[in-house]
Amino acid sequence: MVNRGSLTGPVFGLRREIDRLFEDTFGGDARRTGWAPAVDIREDNKEIALEVELPGIKPSDVEVMAENGVLTIRGEKQSGSTEESEGRYHVVERSYGSFTRSFQLPTGVDEQRIEADFADGLLTVRIPKAALAQPRRIAIRNSGSQPTIQGTPPKSSSTRGRQGTPEAEGETAGSGNATRGQK
Secondary structure (H helix, E strand, C coil), rough: CCCCCCCCHHHHHHHHHHHHHHHHHHHHHHHHCCCCCEEEEEEECEEEEEECCCCCCHHHHHHEEEECCCCEEEEEEEECCCCCCCCCCCCCCCCCCCEEEEECCCEEEEECCCCEECCCCEEEEEEEEECCCCCCCCCCCCCCCCCCCCCCCCCCCCCCCCCHHHHHHHHHHHHHHHHHHHH
């Protein structure tokens, strides 16, 4: 019979041994490296927000730094037990000690305007997005070195006053032919 309510049953003992094997092989021992608080990261159009669970920690025991595109959160959770306390612990599941969490900041954020708030054991770090450059159309200027297409009168010249002359009629005829030939 499997005892589902007990943490000391044979299934949980095997689970603890497997967890310890993985910690020793891949992640190190939690007693040596400290602990890592849970973090939620959300993003909207204006900002990226990190919500870090830090129950039982005072804001004065936490440090938030942004340097060279990396956001680092450091702190320490002090043990609530004292050496002089009577009795003994049967189960200790809470983690204590120092922690460090680092996050690579994406491009397009404003590191100078990062803000942090701490309320009810929840640290919220707000990283505003920088204004992105909007694409714009760039006009191309003619340097004047390119030849004018035949049959197209320059913008500055006028054919008024030359109407009826052979040159004016030739330009008009040439314009019509050039237009038909281009289509």
